[in-house]
Amino acid sequence: MKAENPRQIGARVQRFEDVRLLSGVARYIDDIRLPNCLHLTFARSQMAHGRILDVDTSALEDIGYPTWVFTGKDIGDLSMKAHQDVPEMQYSEQPLLARDVVRFVGEPVAAVLAEDPYLSEDAAEMVFIDCDPLPVVGTMDQARDPSIPPIHDGWKSNVFIERQMKGGDLEAARANAAYVVRRTFRNQRQTGVPMECRGVVAQYSPGDRMLTVWSSTQMPHLVRTYISEELDLPESRIRVIAPEVGGGFGVKGQVFGEEVLVAWLAMKTQRPVKWIEDRRENLIASIHARDHAHTLEAYVSKEGRLLGLWADISVDVGAYSTFPFTAAGDPGMAAKVMPGPYDFQAYEATFRALASNKCPLGTYRGVARPSAVFSQERLMDEIAKEIGMDPIEFRLKNIIREFPYKNVLGFTYDPGSYAESLEKIREILADDIAAARETRHSKEKRIGVGLACFIEQTAHGTPDFTRRRVPIETGYIAARVEMQPDGTVVIGLGLQSHGQGLETTMAQVAADALGIDPKDVFVRHGDTLTSPYSVGTWGSRGGPLGGGAVHLASLKIADKLKAIAAHQLQSNKDQISLGGGKAYITDDPSRYIPIRTLARQALRNVENLPEGMIPGLEAEYSLDGPRDGTYSNAVHAAVVEIDVPTGKLKLKRFVVVEDCGTIINPLVVDGQVRGGVVQGIGSALFEHMIYDEQCQPLTTSFADYLMPLAPELPNIEVHHIETPTPLNPIGAKGLGEGGAIGPAPAIANAVSDALGVEVNETPLTLNAIWRLSAHIRGEAS
Amino acid sequence: MTQTTLTVNGQTRTLEVEPRRLLADIIRTEFDVSGVHIGCAHGVCGCCTVHIDGIPRLSCLTFAVQCDGKEINTVESLGGFDATHVLQQAFKSEHGLQCGYCTPGFLMTLAPYVEKKVANGEMPSDEEIREAISGNICRCTGYHGIVAAVRKAISNQLEGQQA
Amino acid sequence: MRPAAFEYHRAASIEEALSLLAEFGEDGRPIAGGQSLVPMMNLRLARPEHLVDINSLELDKIERTGDTLSLGALVRHERYFNEPLIAEHFPAFLDAAHWIGHPTIRRHGSLGGSISHADPSAELPCVCVLHDATIVARSVNGERRIPASEFFISAYVTALEPGEMVVAVELPIPQRKQHGAFIEIAERMGDFAVIGIGAVLELDGDTVLDARIACAGAELTPVRAASAEQFLKGRQLTEEVAQEAGQLFAQSVDPVNDYRSSAEYRRHLIVQLTSRTLMRAMKSKA
Structure with a gap:
């Protein structure tokens, strides 16, 4: 007889939180x-x-x-x-x-x-x-204009902060370059728009x-x-x-x-x-996002190798610095991640946060990375075009293949599947690439294929925040796991779940460590009285750090359960396994004790415990992220069809190949990816928080602030490669934000491919696409 | 104040209502129903969709006084505490929801749609399903799981009819 | 985002509704589906002191009287799809109906409500202008029959006087078979149009005997394409001719320029969509 111990991590478990959400009994803030x-x-x-x-x-x-x-x-x-x-x-x-x-x-x-x-x-x-x-400060130029008075008393200028990051010898890269490619990119101001204000x-x-x-x-x-x-x-x-x-x-x-x-x-x-909050307040005054302008200059060898990158990054962060990531958050992040998945060792970035009379900027899914990757991946296509290489070939030539990799700023990348993802997407898109080529000279319908290859630093630990010197200060996540006398488990989780399905995924992790059914694990979160101190849910850290903390805390309890079982089965705790609700002798599963029985003994019939063992089945673990985080990677690809005479764009296909290490629950992972992608599509095509010259917001309702609706979207295809990270106890990397990072560059590259023009700004509205296709209509653009 | 008799999920009450009170607010505060969510309060997001005499309607664009004598149903009436309605079950298995805030609106928009398609023995295309939900905004799922859930709820019932 | 206070009156008859509206004048508004008015009230951009609910009035008939198709003000948008008289005589109207909002809006929004709201980019005002509709308005002083071309005065402004409300829209049923189409471009399905073009053709083979073209979204009211309509008469309709008609139309309008779409883009769309709509109307013959 063999005890059953199906692995819960990796299983497509339907979410436990769904029933209360579907039935209408869930209680939100207004309830x-x-x-x-x-x-x-x-x-x-x-x-x-x-x-x-x-x-x-x-x-x-x-x-x-x-x-x-x-x-x-x-x-x-x-x-x-x-x-x-x-x-x-x-x-x-x-x-x-x-x-x-x-x-x-x-x-x-x-x-x-x-x-x-x-x-x-x-x-x-x-x-x-x-x-x-x-006088209002409404544009980046105005913010940098010394003749316009600062918006805060005692300030010297309207620049919150300007700093540099550098690594390697950029002068040498510049000197050795056969090609120098310089471009300026702009992403619009947006807001995040949760459906609940x-x-x-x-x-x-x-x-x-x-x-x-x-x-x-x-x-x-x-x-x-x-x-x-x-x-x-x-x-x-x-x-x-x-x-x-x-x-x-x-x-x-x-x-x-x-x-x-x-x-x-x-x-x-x-x-x-x-x-x-009402919706108008939410749109104009909650928090805004993006609003980046980047100028990049790449130095490339004759053979098509990236030698170095220079970057100038400005972000309009609005009127005030926000807590805890501050006005420096977005520009600093953009500068930090700009080197991306490519192998080069010379980099210099100047980055600044500019003040304006607009709503303060804060974190929104992806935080600066959608803009950084937009610039980076548009630039990769532009370089490929300039040196006459296929864009995927050019990326493959420069992609990082050996791990761990220490990047130009000293960040160490853990293993990923960068090259494999690119190869895989090339295979998936072969027919679309061919079909796009067929339309190259059409004045009516053009098809374009574009991709964005990127990495995402996730689950970064305290040292990363210490370096930033911002009030977030720390990055650990704590979990307290308590087994009850009946063998069911309550987890107090320092994360807060707002759609990510943590009540299910964390239960899966605990169930594996404790050998019980995930349905017997109740995850409590979002209440400071019942959860251990943690910094909350953000930064794509729930899976790896929450999961890791739950895993490690559960192992402490598992260890105690094994010790009790060993005592009673007259065995050694190393010989005990947990699974199927039982503690059994690994080599002889017919000898077992139900975990429920052990739990009762640990908490009530304590006279049965081994001599000297302290009653109770409670353990807590605070897991900090690795110093440099763990790096997820993905390639996003878009296939677009453009009706040239009207500028109407149809998104025919959107494909994701992603690697977030160990997948805890594929249902949830796919959902996070797809949801993120559609927000990214919103950034690429629709969403724009527009102000007029007097800094009056114009897009103050859902009739004006346009988010993706179902008819505009294709089904989002998701493919996985799983490269577990050695830096996390369960091998998981973060993935909550990644979906939102790739779409804007992928779609912009696809539009660029379709129309044969540079696409350096978002959103790609009807009017924008029409303007970009002027040359096809024979007009001066 | 206007005397208004409303039946919400089978519970009938006569209230003195100020005319400007939105139906969504009256359902929530006077009937203690939490499954009506206000997402935009200007008729765009669909979160507040309820059934009035069986027909989906935005309760943020409806005054309670306009509903005198009418039967109003919210998501609570679909499948009870256990969310047993075929569409609710399909939303669960296809991951058609994440934060859940827009979900009651989608369910109330879609329940009659699914019923009609099943009655007509039709399996709509993805394009048709997407048009059917074009008045509802979901910010979490990218609609993918919702479309899959509608497909599943209809096909399961059509198969059930054939069997 | 909740409305300012108002008094609510449910009218049991048209006479009662009109007498209430007469009493309240500028301070009163009729409410039917509420799909346009209530958002404005919630945003406190509209604050009528009295709402006269006309939903129980018998203004939801679609009937033919002689050469006129009369649609009651309370006809809900989704009914256009199931009305054989519209399908037979007003194909451009039917085509336009597909572009109106979303299913829930189409179910509750009313014809009278949409045209009284007079959004410059909405489909139905454009359809009224296209089909030379007559707007029937009533007040305690009697009935006024206002040609659509005079009804829409500016964005959200109509010829309705205080105390007056739309009771019906009358469409002249054409003597001969007509072909029609409506196409619009919007950022997303269901959004108000950047540009929408409706066209009606009377054809002998490929030759245009009569043409009518109207545009939503270009100016503050729907506009007709007098010069293009004139140009088309007697011509064989080809892609080139359709393009030329579009050019003529575009030259005759002065499109609005806003943060979403430039005047140039709108002008360009008028050319493209006029041409496409004409060809679509002609192809609908088959």
């Missing part, structure tokens, strides 16, 4: 309803830049129902501060309610509370904000002096720490709960002023306070 609650609506700035002369709330005095109103004058010095601790950084501080100056449209100016959300909205409309306009509910209970804050956040512990520091309350008296979270994508991966303010208001009014 948190407390008696006696006050509802908050903000009066927000309608001016992009102005000096506040007066915030007139007198109209509320005879409104006919109770209201509470607070302005910047009422809240002391409460603010959001997010500083990178380097001398070049110019600090910004955003008061939770603007005090003297408003710096973007949508900035909160007054907080208006009433006993009903319709009434608070009515009341907030009656707050009159009198502002004297100040943000929201915060707070309640202060004077009895136990406990402040409870519910927030639709990806990082409950960091919210707690920030509130504690800003409101000067002990962390032990604050509980932050992320209920069901309706999508995050990085947007909810920062601490927001509203979280602090709602907590403060609940204490101030001694009543529960609730704020639910």
Whole structure:
């Protein structure tokens, strides 16, 4: 007889969280309803830049129902501060309610509370904000123009920060180059748009002096720490709960002023306070993303080898630095990852964060990498064209093949499948490439094939954040695993699941280590009272670090179970295996004890334990990421068909070959990849947060901010190569963001291939494609 | 205030309702139903889709007072706590949801669509399915799993009819 | 994003609706499907003090009277697809209906609502102008019959007076068989058009006896292509002729320029889509 021990890691397990989401009983932030609650609506700035002369709330005095109103004058010095601790950084501080100056449209100016959300909205409309306009900084050129005054007092310029990164001998690369290829690339401003807007509910209970804050956040512990520091309350008296979270994508991966303010208001009014962001607020004032401009210059040998790369990176990060990744986050990340999957040893980048009178920039799926890879992979195609090589050949010639590989900036890449992925995609696309060639001279329909090859640093450890000197400070994820007397398991997880299926995948990992059914594992997350301290879910780290922590904590319990079993079976614990709900002698599975029995003994019938063993089955593990992270890799390919006379683009095919190491659950992995890809398609084709010259946002509803809809999309084909990383206990690399990184460059390369022109900007709207095809129509472009 | 009688998931109540209250809000606050989600409140995302007398409608573009005497059903009425409806099961097996926020809207848009296709014995193309959900936005799945779930829910029932 | 307060009135008869609208004047608005009005109210871009719900009125008939097809203001968009009189006599209308919004919007949105909203890039106002429709409006003062060409005054502005509402749209049924088509270009399916072109042809073989062309999305109201229509009469319709008609149309309009699409692009689309729509209309003959 052989005990069954099917491996759960790798199994296509249907998600445990689905039933409550499908049935409608899941409770999101707006479902948190407390008696006696006050509802908050903000009066927000309608001016992009102005000096506040007066915030007139007198109209509320005879409104006919109770209201509470607070302005910047009422809240002391409460603010959001997010500083990178380097001398070049110019600090910004955003008061939770603007005090003297408003710096973007949508900035909160007054907080208006009433006993009903319709009434608070009515009341907030009656707050009159009198502002004297100040000159706006709306473009990168304006931000770098010394004649335009800085938007923050005491600043020398409108540059938050400008720094360099370099490695190797760029002068030598330049001197040895047979080809020098220089291009400028631009990606538009976007926002992340989770389908659930943000929201915060707070309640202060004077009895136990406990402040409870519910927030639709990806990082409950960091919210707690920030509130504690800003409101000067002990962390032990604050509980932050992320209920069901309706999508995050990085947007909810920062601490927001509203979280602090709602907590403060609940204490101030001694009543529960609730704020639910509306969609307009979400679009104009939650967090924006991308908005990169890069100029790259590549030095290439006669034989087509990359010798070196020079980069100049600017990012319009908006009016304020955001916590915890700061204004330096996007430009720094772009500079760091620009070398990509290619083998060259000379690099120099200047990167800067520019201030503007726009919504602050923060993290959104991919964080700078969609833009960096856009520039990198467009440039690879441009170089290939210039030196007359096939773009895939050119990439294969320069791709890193030997691991571990130390890149030009000193980052070490763990093993991946870079060349294999390229080979594989070439095979998959052979017919499309041929079909595209057939249309090369058509004035009606053109087909193009483009790809993007990239790596993604994931699950980076604390040293990576220490180097950045930003307030995120650390990168570990903790898991506490507790087996109950009946043999079922509760995991307290420092991650927060908002669609990633962690309640299933983490259960799979634990089940393998403990030899039990994953259905018997209950994963709790998103509540600081029940989860060990961690920095939350972001940075493609849930699978590797959460999974690794759960695995290692579970092994500690497995070890104890084995010791108890060995004691009772009169064996040695090395001879015991766990599987199928049993602890059995590896060589004689007929001799076993149900794990349930062992659990009861460990927690209740403790008289049966080996002499001296401490009762209990609880273990915790905090797993930090590897110093340089672990590198996932992927190739994305797009096949587009362009109707030249109208500029209408049809995405005929989108193919992904990806390698995220060990796959915990293919259902979930495919879902993450496809979802990411469609967001990336949004970046490539549709989504654009547009401001006019006065920095008024124009795309303030879903009628104007266009996201991909089902009819515009093909089925997304996903292929896997699995190269487990030696740097993680279960071999997993991160994959949550990767899907969003490749589509814009792949689609831009496909459009470039189809039309035979450079494509250096996104989004590729109808009008943009039409303009790019002017030469085919015989017009001057 | 306008006296309004609503039946939500079989529960009938007569309320004094301020005319401007959106049906979505009244269902959520007065009937304590959490399966109606507000995604945009301007009629674009489809998250708030409910059935009024059996027909899908956006509850953010409907005032509760307009629904006097009507029967309203939300996702809760489809397959109960266990989400037993064939479409819910297909969403689960095909990974047609991630964060779940848009999911009730998709289900309420699609349930009559699937029923109609099955009644007509038709298997729609992917293109037709994609058009059927063109008024619903999902930000997580890329729609792939949703299209697969619709296909599966219809084909399972069509096969069941043949058997 | 919730509406400002208003008073709600459910009208039991047209007379009651009209008398309520007369009483409220500028402050009153009829509501049918609410697919255009309620988003504006939620965004507080529209704040009527009184809503007159006309959903229970019998304004949802589609009927033929002599040479006129009359569509009630409360006909919902999805019904166009199942109406043989539309399919037979107004193929361009039917073609245009496919481009309206999404299934849920088509189910609830009404003809009267769409044309009263008068979005410059919407399909139905364009269809009305294309087919020389008459908009029948009523108020307590009686009925006004307004030619579509005079009904749309600017973006979101119509010839309706305070207290007046659309009760029907009348389409003249053509004497002879007509061929029609409607094509539009939008960023995504269901979005309002960057440019939409409708065309109606009366043909003898390949020869155009009569032509009508209208465009949505170019200017603040739907526009007709007088010069192109004139040009086509008596000509054999070929790709080249269709292109030329498109050129003529494009020269006669002054397209809007906005952050989404330039005037040049719109002008160019008018040429391309006019030509394609004409050819599609002709091919529908087969």
